[in-house]
Structure formats: structure tokens, C-alpha cells
Amino acid sequence: FDGVVSSLGAHIVYQKEIIYRSVIPSDLINIIIEYCIKNNEVLMFEGESFVSGNDGRYLFGASEDFGLGLNNVYTDKSAFFSGIFGKNMLKITIPYIPKKEYSEFLENYFDMMYIYGSYVYSEGALIGNNKGTGIRRVCDFLNIPYENTIAIGDSENDIKMLSAAGISAAMGSANSDIKKSCDIVCDTVGNDGAAKLIEALIF
Numbered sequence: 001f002d003g004v005v006s007s008l009g010a011h012i013v014y015q016k017e018i019i020y021r022s023v024i025p026s027d028l029i030n031i032i033i034e035y036c037i038k039n040n041e042v043l044m045f046e047g048e049s050f051v052s053g054n055d056g057r058y059l060f061g062a063s064e065d066f067g068l069g070l071n072n073v074y075t076d077k078s079a080f081f082s083g084i085f086g087k088n089m090l091k092i093t094i095p096y097i098p099k100k101e102y103s104e105f106l107e108n109y110f111d112m113m114y115i116y117g118s119y120v121y122s123e124g125a126l127i128g129n130n131k132g133t134g135i136r137r138v139c140d141f142l143n144i145p146y147e148n149t150i151a152i153g154d155s156e157n158d159i160k161m162l163s164a165a166g167i168s169a170a171m172g173s174a175n176s177d178i179k180k181s182c183d184i185v186c187d188t189v190g191n192d193g194a195a196k197l198i199e200a201l202i203f
Contacts, residue, residue, distance in 0.1 A: 006051050007090040008113070008125035008157065009134030012141075013051075020137050021048070022129045024089040026081075028109055032092075033077055036061050041102055042095060044070075048088040058084050094122040113157040117175075123157065131157065132164030150201060152186065152194050154178065169197055 003014035012020040042061035050056030058072040060080050074080035097120050110124030151165035154174040162168035170179040172188035179185050187193030
């Protein structure tokens with residue numbers, strides 16, 4: 001690949017150079033952790049080192065089934081901040097769909113996505129960042145018209161990316177709502193649907 005847009009558009013690499021990053025400020029992290037402590041909520045931060053394939057996920061709060069296998073699980077605020085010290089946090093993930101009050105709190109700061117599927121979860125990047133803004137930032141950087149882009153997705157967190165692209169394609173495994181919103185429905189992952197689509201549209 002020439003580059004990667006990751007962390008819901010909060011981190012963009014092109015030709016091995018970071019051309020964009022949106023870091024969650026430490027004062028906001030403190031506000032979120034205080035909320036989790038007060039309301040007994042769980043939240044995971046994803047750091048920049050995770051983007052490059054290293055151990056960069058940090059869970060705060062007690063969860064029986066979320067965070068299993070993670071090295072960085074905290075219930076103490078001071079220990080948590082020691083763990084993330086000097087690290088750039090880009091994205092949040094919650095192992096469930098938050099109740100209304102928690103969602104409204106998070107939506108003050110984050111562009112949230114709620115994923116309903118074989119398992120449910122929520123994730124977000126700072127407001128102003130999503131997969132759609134990621135596509136457009138790359139286009140602006142490379143001086144490529146938005147209409148000359150193709151997006152392929154299969155989940156609710158792909159909707160803004162699909163709507164931002166010139167051509168939108170749903171994977172064969174996507175739900176019916178995503179398929180209806182796209183220009184094209186391609187084959188499944190198991191049948192190399194994305195590769196077949198690229199061959200058909202580009203090559």
C-alpha cells in the first residue's frame with residue numbers, strides 16, 4: 001500500500017510519512033476517566049503505537065470479557081496516566097453500546113460509531129475525524145478529485161467513508177442497509193470480493 005488511513009481517520013500515513021494525526025488531549029482524557037470512575041463505565045484508548053502494530057491499547061475500568069489478553073488494563077487513574085505517559089492516544093473503543101447518558105457525554109467530544117453485528121461495540125475519534133474525512137484529507141494532500149475515489153466497506157463504521165467516495169461498494173457480507181446505500185455490492189471477503197472489484201473497476 002502507498003498509505004494507510006487508520007484510527008477512524010485520526011491517523012494518516014503516506015509513503016511511510018505521517019501526513020495527519022489527531023491526538024486526544026490529556027485534559028480530555030482526564031475528563032473521560034473521571035466520568036468512567038464516577039459512573040462505573042469502561043473505555044479503551046488506542047494509541048499511535050497500536051497503529052504500527054505494537055502494544056498500544058489501554059483499557060480503563062473493570063470488564064469481565066473485554067480486554068482479555070491486553071497487557072495494559074487499569075482501574076487506578078494514576079497508574080493509567082503513568083501507562084500512557086508520552087504516548088499519543090487517537091481513538092476510543094467501548095465493548096458495548098453505551099446507555100443514553102454515556103453516549104451523549106462522549107458525543108460532546110467524539111465522532112462516535114455504534115456497531116451492531118455478531119457482537120456490538122462503539123468507537124470514536126475526536127470530532128472532525130472519521131473514515132470519510134480521512135479519504136478527503138488524502139485526496140487534498142495528493143490533489144485527487146474526490147469523485148476519483150473508490151471505497152469498499154462492510155460495517156457501520158464505514159458509512160461515512162462510503163458516502164465520501166466517488167464510488168461506494170459494499171462487501172457481500174455487509175448488512176442490507178449498507179448494501180442499499182452503496183453504488184455496488186461485490187463478492188464476500190472469502191471469495192476475494194475486494195480484489196475482484198479492484199480488477200473490474202481499475203485494471
